[in-house]
Amino acid sequence: YRRQRQMCIRDRARRFPNLVPVKDFEQLEEEFLDYQTTPASDFPKVKDVRTDKFWEVVLQMEHRIIQQPRFPLMKKIVSGVLTIPNSNAYCKKVFSFVKKIQTSMRSNLNNSTLNA
Numbered sequence: 001y002r003r004q005r006q007m008c009i010r011d012r013a014r015r016f017p018n019l020v021p022v023k024d025f026e027q028l029e030e031e032f033l034d035y036q037t038t039p040a041s042d043f044p045k046v047k048d049v050r051t052d053k054f055w056e057v058v059l060q061m062e063h064r065i066i067q068q069p070r071f072p073l074m075k076k077i078v079s080g081v082l083t084i085p086n087s088n089a090y091c092k093k094v095f096s097f098v099k100k101i102q103t104s105m106r107s108n109l110n111n112s113t114l115n116a
Contacts, residue, residue: 012077019076028073035071052082 009032013020020028035058044057059075062068069075 009077012081016077016080019080020073024073028077031071031074035074055082 009029010025013025013028044061046054046057055078059069059071059078061070063070
């Protein structure tokens with residue numbers, strides 16, 4: 001079962017090769033295991049349930065003894081994943097807006113004019 005969890009975090013890390021180098025996968029797995037086995041009472045209480053706010057608080061946690069970030073590699077992965085839009089609604093809205101601008105009444109508008 002532990003092996004499955006490790007492969008899960010490795011799979012996520014492989015999807016973002018620029019964020020975590022392969023040589024750091026073992027440390028990433030250790031951080032992930034540390035995160036999973038941390039008692040809920042050790043996590044700071046988060047008033048807002050938004051995903052980004054939760055991870056912001058968790059990823060600012062420090063080791064009690066060495067006073068350094070507790071999850072530095074997970075921070076890279078989580079930050080990368082949270083930048084991925086969860087839908088394409090904004091893109092569709094932009095294309096719809098451009099269609100309203102470029103109409104048959106405005107036939108002299110072409111791509112080079114719109115890109116200017």
